[in-house]
Every structure is written in structure tokens, then in C-alpha cells.
């Protein structure tokens with residue numbers, strides 16, 4: 001599993017990691033969450049339309065499944081990897097490493113650059129955080 005064109009959004013508190021997750025293997029792989037030295041928790045999030053029409057992110061039920069021989073997009077405003085409770089701010093030009101846990105018990109480690117990004121500010125729905 002590789003993360004192509006991966007990057008993390010510069011920020012503090014919490015931030016997201018984007019890119020294209022590529023699964024070269026013969027079996028579907030599901031990412032459930034993970035850890036990072038930069039944050040208290042790493043979660044898989046999706047954006048869900050609320051009854052009032054706004055979009056809020058929540059933890060993605062069942063994780064992110066990347067099909068065998070295929071890929072999954074992590075993009076602002078859609079599925080993303082969330083770094084929750086950053087220990088310190090991520091600044092433009094730095095990098096951050098993270099380890100994702102798969103449903104079959106493997107760990108996948110990625111290091112991505114940190115970039116400033118002004119668009120797609122996301123609203124967190126903390127009531128869905130468990």
C-alpha cells in the first residue's frame with residue numbers, strides 16, 4: 001500500500017492527510033485508523049451531508065476499503081485521514097509520519113510533506129466521535 005501525492009494540511013489542533021492510496025495487492029485492504037508521533041489519534045473520516053444541507057466529517061464506518069489492484073482518493077471535502085489532537089502545529093515545509101492499521105492486522109507507514117491549504121475548511125461533528 002502506498003500513498004501517492006500524499007500531503008498533510010498545515011494547521012494546529014487537528015488536521016487531515018490527503019492523497020491517493022494505491023493497493024497493488026491481490027486482496028482488498030481496509031484501513032481502520034492508526035497512530036502518529038505528531039498526534040494523539042489517527043482516524044479515517046468521511047464527509048456526511050447533514051439534514052440542514054451542510055457537510056460535516058465523521059469517522060468512516062467500517063474504515064476505508066482500497067480495492068485489490070485499485071486505489072482510493074483522499075481529498076479535501078471527501079474521505080481523509082484525520083490527525084486528532086496534534087501535539088504541536090504542523091507547519092508548511094515540514095513533514096509528518098503516520099502508521100495506518102489494516103483490517104487484517106498489518107501496519108502501513110507513510111511520511112508526507114506538510115502544505116498550507118486555504119480551501120475546503122471542514123467542520124467536525126464531535127457527537128459522532130467515538
Ligand SMILES: [Cu+2]
Nearest residue numbers: 016045057082
Ligand atoms: Cu476529519
